[in-house]
Each structure stands twice: as structure tokens, then as C-alpha cells.
Amino acid sequence: MAMKKEFPVGGMSCAACAVSVENTLKTYPGVKKATVNYATHSAIVESEGKLDLDHLKKAIQNEGYDLIVEDVKAEELELQQQKDLAKLRFNTIASGVLSLPVFIIGMFWMHMPYGNEVMWVLTTPILLFFGRSFFINAWKQARNLKANMDTLVALSTGIAYIYSTFNTFLPEWLLSRGLEPHVYFEAAAIIIFFILLGRLLESRAKAGTGEALKKLMGLQPNEVTVIHNGQEILKKTETVQAGEEILVKPGQKIPLDGEVISGSSYVNESMLTGEPVPVQKTIGSKVFAGTINEKGSFNFTATQVGNDTLLAQIIQRVKEAQGSKAPMQHMVDKIAGIFVPIVILLSIITLFVWGFTGIEDSWLRGMLSMITVLVIACPCALGLATPTAVIAAIGKGAKMGILIKDAESLEKGKKVDTLLLDKTGTITEGNPKVVDVFFPGSQEDNLPAVIAAIEGKSEHPLAKAIVSHFDLKEKPVIQDFQSHTGNGVSASFEDKLYRIGKKSWMEEQGVSMAEGILADAEEKLSQGKIVIFVAKENELIGSITIADPVKKTSKEAIKHLQKRGVEIHILSGDQDKTVSHLADHLGVPHYQAAMMPTDKAEYVKRLQQEGKIVAMAGDGINDSEALSLADVSIAMGHGSDIAMDVAKVTLIHSDLGQISKFLELSKKSVSVIHQNLFWAFIYNIIGIPIAAGVLYPAFGFLLSPMIAGAAMALSSVSVVTNSLRLK
Incomplete structure (x- = not known):
């Protein structure tokens, strides 16, 4: 038996995680199709037969995430997502506060007394607490023989931190060998802060996507009035069965799809059709969940309930559509999947090549070169290439409205x-307005006031447009007002009967038709406009044309x-x-x-x-x-x-x-993003070989980790500066 089900997914910190979960689900035996929606933290899984959900859950957990196969309330899941976002916000702010003094000391006051110790104290919680998710995720990826951006972040910052910690507390070891014990706490701290900031901005942007689904679901009322044996009973919408009779009062949302069996009203169906003019509903008319009843009252029989209503189908399709697309910024994570192993391999090759050269302190030089490769290959510029351009473009767009x-x-x-x-x-x-008033021949001065007074008492959706057009503060007193449902309205003023409504109704009432007015109306009707006729006594005196202006x-x-x-x-x-x-x-x-x-x-x-x-x-x-x-x-x-x-x-x-x-x-932004990615890669392509020591045999030049850290920072600055050109 085929199955299609939605499961909440836990532990996703970025949309690259969604790609990883989706790939695991797709390769699981029996799964026909799987899409993971990072915006709603959910997965839609289609299978050819019944799946062992507990086993499927374990497969996802082995990847470092969680698939919630048990029934959990939506409110609980939303609360958890809010907690995760709050935690990410706290970690980002805290790491930013701690990394600022580390950056200032490391770049400008590197020789201050106890400077290294101060930086170590400030950097330790950034890596081991606020940025621990990078190391945890990198370990989970390593267990499955995979690598992503987290791997490179963890390696570069981790090695820089360990090396700097060693040089802070045991500087004599390098000094005795004639080498300067440099530290790179500022590189490690700033990298963690920038990457966390990027994740926070992405998470905040994605959080709003799920709001659409919540509001769509909110279109359906939770409770309905069911008529049972002549009695009104309040029931939960999800418990209503097809065939039950439901009462809809003025102003209420229609809870389910059905067919009117008694009463009449005008229903606002703009959520389905987009048209602002409410539709008249009488016995036999179809009504749909989520549409809004205007002023009348009616009973209808539920024909579609639960997931079968038109609204439920729209909600489901929106969910699937949102989950079917992968955002652009994850291209960097995919590149990192190839880039990271290459960098790690190059750093190891660097260590061994230096180690076996046989020169003085070859293994020490090899270790320093290996660290230099990892520091200079740090993903900061690569990670900033897209987010900084996007942030600049979003800021520019906001100024433009x-x-x-x-x-x-x-x-x-x-x-x-x-x-x-x-x-x-x-x-x-999107707002019907009177676009023309045609009253040929001389008419009394108070005719607009009379029309406004009559329409002011009407419940018809277009009456408001007519009253608004004439905009008269003082309306004359009319008598004998009557609403003729589906046809028009009538009332008396100074013993004269006025009718406002359809042409067919006027003819039924014996009103004599004026050819000039009819010819004018035909032309407007051919343009798709709405024409309402006005008669005084038994004579057609004019027309009012209503349309939605361009x-x-x-x-x-x-x-x-x-x-x-x-x-x-x-x-x-x-x-x-x-x-x-x-x-x-x-x-x-x-x-x-x-x-x-x-x-x-x-x-x-x-x-x-x-x-x-x-x-x-x-x-x-x-x-x-x-x-x-x-x-x-x-x-x-x-x-x-x-x-x-x-x-x-x-x-x-x-x-x-x-x-x-x-x-x-968009055109300018993409150009800047491509420039940023180009320079980030060129920087690595040129920097990594120099860091490995390719210039040493010919020129005796060996790049120190300190200069590598400065070059890494400079590459990030260049990327940010290039992005700011968008503003």
C-alpha cells in the first residue's frame, strides 16, 4: 500500500542540512520520493509500500538529525523552532561581543602584557560553547565520511585555537628553535562569529515562510454550528462528517465545502477567484471553505470535509511547492563538499613533504605550513561571498520599496x-468604483442624493461603491425601501417611485426602455463592466457603470x-x-x-x-x-x-x-555574488600553494600563519567592500 506522509525534522541548523536529510531519505529502501522543507522543518515522504518508521528514524539520526515519526502537536514543534532560533541568536550575539576585543588585541595590541592570555580566555567559550555546533556537526559528517562547510570551519578554527593555546602557555618550545610563537585567536573567534551571523540571518529570513501556511490554516474556523434534529449544536470542524447540515451566520467564515439547501446571501470568494465583488448564493449554489459570508444567513450540506476541501488542497500544494526548491546560497555548501577534502588532503601532503625534506626542523616547518594552509583556506571569504551581497541588495531593495x-x-x-x-x-x-454616470436629458438636482440615500440602505456589495461615488453627507429621507434579492432595490421620494437594478428586472416591472441609454450600456457591457440601471416611475432615466480601474x-x-x-x-x-x-x-x-x-x-x-x-x-x-x-x-x-x-x-x-x-x-546582485565567489576562489587558488611553501625552494620564502591570518581577513574585507557597492 502506497504511503504519503509529512514528518517534522529536528536538528537542522541550515538549509544544507535539509539537502543532507533529503538525500538520506531518497536513498532509503522503499522511498519513492522525498522532499525536505527547511522553512517548515518538515519532510514529505512518498513510498511504494509500508515503511518501518523506527528504522527510517534511526537512519536520519545516524546522519546527525532527527525524524519525528510520533504524533506531535504543531504548537509544540513551533515552540521548539522558536527556542532553536533564540539559542542561535544568543550564541551569535555572545560570540560577537567576545570576539570584538579579541580582534582589537590580535590586530592592533598584539604586544600588550598578558594579551595572549586575555585572548585565550575570551576565545575559549566562543569555540567550545557558542560555536560548538560546528564541531559537533563536523564530527557527525566525519563519522559518515562526509565533509561540508562545518568541517572546514571546525578544522581551521580548531587547529588555529590549539596551536595558539600551545604558543600561549609553552612559548619556549618555538623560541628555543629560533621561531616566533604567533597566536591566531582573532582568526578563530571572528570566523565563528561571521558564520553564526550568516546562519542567523538565513534562519530569520526562512522563519517567515511558514507564516503563510499558518494563515492559510487560520482561514478555516475551528468550530461550526451543525443542525441536528432541528437543534443547533456546536462541533469541532475536524469532527464534521460529509452530509451534515451546517448553519452559516452573517460575517462568518464558511468552514467546509458544500451546497446551499436554504437561505441566501452574498459570499466573498476573493480568496479563490481574486475578484472583489461577492457572489450571490441561493439554494443549490456551491460554497467553499475559507470564503466569507457577508450579511445574509443560510444552511448548507457539507460535501467535502477534512483534507478533501479546496482550501485543504491549496494548503497541501503550497507546502509541497515550498519544499520543492533549494536556495542559492547552498551552492557554497555543495562546493565545500569538494573543496574541504581537497584542502585537508593538501594540508596533510604539505606536512609530509616538508617532514621528509630532511632540512632543519623539517617536521616543525611542515606543521606550521599545514596550519598556514588550513588558516588561509578558511571559508570566511567563501562563506561571506553570498550573504554580504544579499544583505546589501536587500537593504538597497528596501530603500526602493x-x-x-x-x-x-x-x-x-x-x-x-x-x-x-x-x-x-x-x-x-482591486476596488470596484463608479467609472461613469450616464443620465441623458435634464434631471432634477437632487437625483444623486436620492440614489445615494436608496443605495445606502442596500446590502448589495456594489452599493458601497455607488454611495462612495456620490459622497453626500446629507441624504434625503426616503420611504418604502425594498430590497429585491438578486434584482435591485426600490424606494419612494416625494411620492415618486425609484428603481435601481438589473435591466431584466426593469423590463419585468414594465419600465419603458430608452434606446440611447441601452446603446450606451451595451458598449460598456461589451468591455466587461457592470452596468446598473436607474428608473423613475416607469421610465428609464439613466445608468451607473462600475468597474475595477487600471x-x-x-x-x-x-x-x-x-x-x-x-x-x-x-x-x-x-x-x-x-x-x-x-x-x-x-x-x-x-x-x-x-x-x-x-x-x-x-x-x-x-x-x-x-x-x-x-x-x-x-x-x-x-x-x-x-x-x-x-x-x-x-x-x-x-x-x-x-x-x-x-x-x-x-x-x-x-x-x-x-x-x-x-x-x-537582481542582475547587479548576481554579478557581485559571482565576483565575490571568483575572488574568494582565486584567493585560495593562489594562497594555498604559497602557504604550502612552493616559493621556498626558489626564493626561500615561507608564509607564516600570522600573515596567512591577515590575508584571510583581507580577503573577507574585500568581499564585504565589493558587496557594499550595491548600495
Whole structure:
């Protein structure tokens, strides 16, 4: 029997850990597919048959991590993650506080009385307590004959610390041999602090990703009112069975998918369709979990419960999509997997080559050269290459009104060739407004006030737009107000009957149609706009047109993106007429209408299968699944919290013009990251052979560990300085 299950994963300190856990799971017998999500600290495992979970847990524990196969509450897991983040924050701050005086003494006051002893006292807790995770992880990797960045950090800092400690307390041993007993406490301390700082920044950035899932889950109420034998019973949502009758009151969230069996109301389905206008629900209409009931009340029969609801499926797909991508910065960890063993091998070769030369103090010189190789090959510059550029770019983006969550988006932004735009709230303002009022012929001065007074009593979602448009503080007193559900409203003013509503309803009421008004309305309806008719007594006197206006900056922004070679696609849950008219107006040949969240997600996948690098910009819950799957996900700042949590880029001002600025920033950032990595490697390629002593036979030059430590620090400074150019 096939199995697909999600398990919490413990002990992951960085996303490289997620790669290690995922590889172990994938190679475990019987596992068909496995994805590990560092953001949520979880693994989704698919198997062809039943797995021995205890054995699978042991396999992960052998790698130095933990797979929690027992049932654990989400609150407990979240609490543990918060504790881990707090611990990392404390270790980073503490190591930073202690390493600063060590750095100052080691670089500027190296001859101060008892300077070495002071540095030893300050450096010892940095390595043995605040930075102990590097040594623990390095040991776990070594047990499995593996190496990563932790291995190199532990080796370089550990050897520098042991050598410096020896020279601090037994300096005579080197002095008697005519050698200076240098110490490298500052190199060891600063390396630990910088790498911890990088981990903290990464962890904080990733912590927000899981918020999207929490908010999506929060869309479903915990309790529902079930009708049983005519009695109202309060039940937990997860205990409701398909076929049970549920009561939904005004303002409540709909708990499950179902079909209306009595009552009527307007339901806000923007989380599914993205459209701001609530949909009327009557007997036989389908309703969906997470959507919001407006003012009416109705009963419905639950048809889909538990993990079968549309909302539950969106949550699951977002989880899977988030776990399907590996962030860019882990490229360094992969490189380290090859780089570290080579450096270790070179350092050992250096020791033995020197040892067997037979020159005076050959083994001592070999040991010093070996330490020099390990110090100069320290991963500080390599480890800083990506984070410093990312931090600088994120800071620059924030000043421009662009919030960027991670390095992956910066890397892929440069490569984007296709941009998918949600319509409502992204291209348009996302707020229905009156765009035209057409009342031909002379009308009484108080007509706007009468219309505002009547619509002010209406429960229809579009009434607010009409009242807001006329914006009258003093409204006349009307009589005999009536709401005709699904058709319109009517009321009397000064003994005259006014009707506001649908054309078909007007005709049923015997209202005489004015050809000029109808012709004007037909043109607007063909553009996908909403037209509401107004009649006085039995005569049609005018119309009010409502639409979602296009943002002032959208057309220019789209043109600019097209000039950059980016192919634009418009995706919308709205009707075809509206979307096609908008696409023509903006000069966009590719568009899709009447799309549900799953349709948008499938559209993203289809374009990716064609080899396109896809960016998606949206603002609603209905966009969250597509945003999770897109190579670059962009949320509008005024949109839903869930869209912003899922997306890796947020445009604070909700202006499409900022997308071009983000793509340009991405291009510059990737260039700087590549420069940083290039110089970090060139530094090692040149520095390691010199540290090993290749210049000694020809020039008698042997690089001391002290100069190696200074060169290592200089390489880090150069990387940081280069990154700051982004600002």
C-alpha cells in the first residue's frame, strides 16, 4: 500500500542540512520520493509500500538529525523552532561581543602584557560553547565520511585555537628553535562569529515562510454550528462528517465545502477567484471553505470535509511547492563538499613533504605550513561571498520599496523571461468604483442624493461603491425601501417611485426602455463592466457603470517590461469579456480568464515545462499556490498577508513599475555574488600553494600563519567592500 506522509525534522541548523536529510531519505529502501522543507522543518515522504518508521528514524539520526515519526502537536514543534532560533541568536550575539576585543588585541595590541592570555580566555567559550555546533556537526559528517562547510570551519578554527593555546602557555618550545610563537585567536573567534551571523540571518529570513501556511490554516474556523434534529449544536470542524447540515451566520467564515439547501446571501470568494465583488448564493449554489459570508444567513450540506476541501488542497500544494526548491546560497555548501577534502588532503601532503625534506626542523616547518594552509583556506571569504551581497541588495531593495526575502529570488530575477500578472489588485486597483454616470436629458438636482440615500440602505456589495461615488453627507429621507434579492432595490421620494437594478428586472416591472441609454450600456457591457440601471416611475432615466480601474502606472510598467524582453501573461478569475478588453488595452497578447487557484498553478507548471523562467505577481490568497511554484514570486504590498508570506518579493507601493527595478537589482546582485565567489576562489587558488611553501625552494620564502591570518581577513574585507557597492 502506497504511503504519503509529512514528518517534522529536528536538528537542522541550515538549509544544507535539509539537502543532507533529503538525500538520506531518497536513498532509503522503499522511498519513492522525498522532499525536505527547511522553512517548515518538515519532510514529505512518498513510498511504494509500508515503511518501518523506527528504522527510517534511526537512519536520519545516524546522519546527525532527527525524524519525528510520533504524533506531535504543531504548537509544540513551533515552540521548539522558536527556542532553536533564540539559542542561535544568543550564541551569535555572545560570540560577537567576545570576539570584538579579541580582534582589537590580535590586530592592533598584539604586544600588550598578558594579551595572549586575555585572548585565550575570551576565545575559549566562543569555540567550545557558542560555536560548538560546528564541531559537533563536523564530527557527525566525519563519522559518515562526509565533509561540508562545518568541517572546514571546525578544522581551521580548531587547529588555529590549539596551536595558539600551545604558543600561549609553552612559548619556549618555538623560541628555543629560533621561531616566533604567533597566536591566531582573532582568526578563530571572528570566523565563528561571521558564520553564526550568516546562519542567523538565513534562519530569520526562512522563519517567515511558514507564516503563510499558518494563515492559510487560520482561514478555516475551528468550530461550526451543525443542525441536528432541528437543534443547533456546536462541533469541532475536524469532527464534521460529509452530509451534515451546517448553519452559516452573517460575517462568518464558511468552514467546509458544500451546497446551499436554504437561505441566501452574498459570499466573498476573493480568496479563490481574486475578484472583489461577492457572489450571490441561493439554494443549490456551491460554497467553499475559507470564503466569507457577508450579511445574509443560510444552511448548507457539507460535501467535502477534512483534507478533501479546496482550501485543504491549496494548503497541501503550497507546502509541497515550498519544499520543492533549494536556495542559492547552498551552492557554497555543495562546493565545500569538494573543496574541504581537497584542502585537508593538501594540508596533510604539505606536512609530509616538508617532514621528509630532511632540512632543519623539517617536521616543525611542515606543521606550521599545514596550519598556514588550513588558516588561509578558511571559508570566511567563501562563506561571506553570498550573504554580504544579499544583505546589501536587500537593504538597497528596501530603500526602493522592494522587500526581498532570499538569495534565490535575486539569482533567478536576472533570468526571468516570463511574467504572469494577476488582474485584480495587481494590474487594477482591486476596488470596484463608479467609472461613469450616464443620465441623458435634464434631471432634477437632487437625483444623486436620492440614489445615494436608496443605495445606502442596500446590502448589495456594489452599493458601497455607488454611495462612495456620490459622497453626500446629507441624504434625503426616503420611504418604502425594498430590497429585491438578486434584482435591485426600490424606494419612494416625494411620492415618486425609484428603481435601481438589473435591466431584466426593469423590463419585468414594465419600465419603458430608452434606446440611447441601452446603446450606451451595451458598449460598456461589451468591455466587461457592470452596468446598473436607474428608473423613475416607469421610465428609464439613466445608468451607473462600475468597474475595477487600471492603476495609473500599470500600462507604462508593462511596456517597459516587454522592452526588456519579458513575455507578459494576464491571469484572472474574472469573465472573459473583462479580461480580453483589459489585455487589448494594455497590449498583452497572452491572457487567461475564469481561472481558479489550481488553474493558475497548472499554468505556471506548464510554462516551466516549456523551459521558461517564470515570475508571478499577485495579491490574493487565490494566487498563493501559483506564487509558491513560480521561480520568482512577487506580492503586492496592499494584498493579503498570505500572498506576502508565500512570495519571496513584496512591492511595498503595489506598483508594477517596481518589477523592472527588481530585475535590474537582481542582475547587479548576481554579478557581485559571482565576483565575490571568483575572488574568494582565486584567493585560495593562489594562497594555498604559497602557504604550502612552493616559493621556498626558489626564493626561500615561507608564509607564516600570522600573515596567512591577515590575508584571510583581507580577503573577507574585500568581499564585504565589493558587496557594499550595491548600495
